[in-house]
Amino acid sequence: MKTLNAQNHLYSNVEAQLEALRSTAIPSFQERIANIGFDPLQPTNVDILQVNLGKMCNQTCAHCHVDAGPDRREIMTRETMQQCLDAVVKGNIKVADLTGGAPELNPNFQWFVKELRKLNVYVMVRCNLTIILSNPKFNDLPEFYRKHKVEIISSLPHFSRLRTDAQRGEGVFDKSVKALKMLNEVGYGKEGSDLHLNLVYNPSGAFLPPGQSSLERDFKERLGRQYGVVFNSLFAIANMPISRFLDYLVQTENYEKYMEELSNAFNPAAVEGVMCRNTLSVSWDGYLYDCDFNQMLNMTCNNVDHIKDFDKNVLNGRAIKTAKHCYGCTAGAGSSCGGELV
Secondary structure (H helix, E strand, O other), X not given: OOOHHHHOOHHHOHXXXXXXXXXXXXXXXHHHHHOOOOOOOOOOOOOEEEEEOEOEOOOOOOOOOOOOEOOOOXXXXXXXXXXXXXXXXXXXXXXXXXXXXXXXXXXXXXXXXXXXXXXXXXXXXXXXXXXXXXXXXXXXHHHHHHHOOOEEEEEOOOOOHHHHHHHHOOOHHHHHXXXXXXXXXXXXXXXXXXXXXXXXXXXXXXXXXXXXXXXXXXXXXXXXXXXXXXXXXXXXXXXXXXXXXXXXXXXXXXXXXHHHHHHHOEOHHHHOOOHHHOEEEEOOOOEEEOOHHHHHOOOEOOOOOXXXXXXXXXXXXXXXXXXXXXXXXXXXOOOEOXXXXX
16 A cells, blocks of 8 residues: 555645645634633643654554655654754653654664663653564564663554454554564563553544543453453544545545534543643654644644754743644543543
């Protein structure tokens, strides 16, 4: 499967995606949050730096909002990584969330992790699991992660082979289970261990995720009983109506229905905890965004737009940019890179 970018697809164009969001009949998200006293929506504090190390990936998943894949060549340079490290020191940031694509495909990935840990920064890596088995040079990743006490956050759409492979590609489930066992072998997910292994669930269709706690119980029971796999927590994350998932919604004639579902499920209690209030997103080329989703829509931050100009005080005073895709973070129990919000 080629990425939308490689296909020169309509929705590889950011403006086309924004136009689709504008055209839906649901109410403006800005007006909706203004009615509950969040106008403008502002940060609580920049606590987490989420860094996209590149759009290259060994998989081409059907729901991917990054439109990542093997044919993408956007990769963060060491110079930009150093600017991120400088920002971490300047802003006294203690948590880094590394994502992609597959962040491990960046040739400077391990160097960056080591430099962050030298600064006593807690590091989370969004690992797709199959990268560990994709090439012998990545087979030692579990031991590297253990040595540097990296938290692993891994996507696994379902505990069934059929549903996982349908979303992420044939053979992905079996490789993911094997990678999970490798992580378990070095201590990840084990009771009493400080090596955290969390899974991420994304719905396979045009619907919101079910309750996170019950889903976590089901995953733990099935993966433990059938494969002997253990993990710490499961994060249930709603699919955003952008990029490939937007294309899926349009192709299946579910776009308006899904947007209406997000709008109707708007939860005012979720607004307070949306991740854009404590997390700053950095693109592969160093530009700053309020969140990973705004990054994919080229909606750069107000006040400061590049990591080289990082100023925490100025960024803490900015107004966060919103659009109708933001309903995805405030529907039902809410959604963030760490799962439910309420």
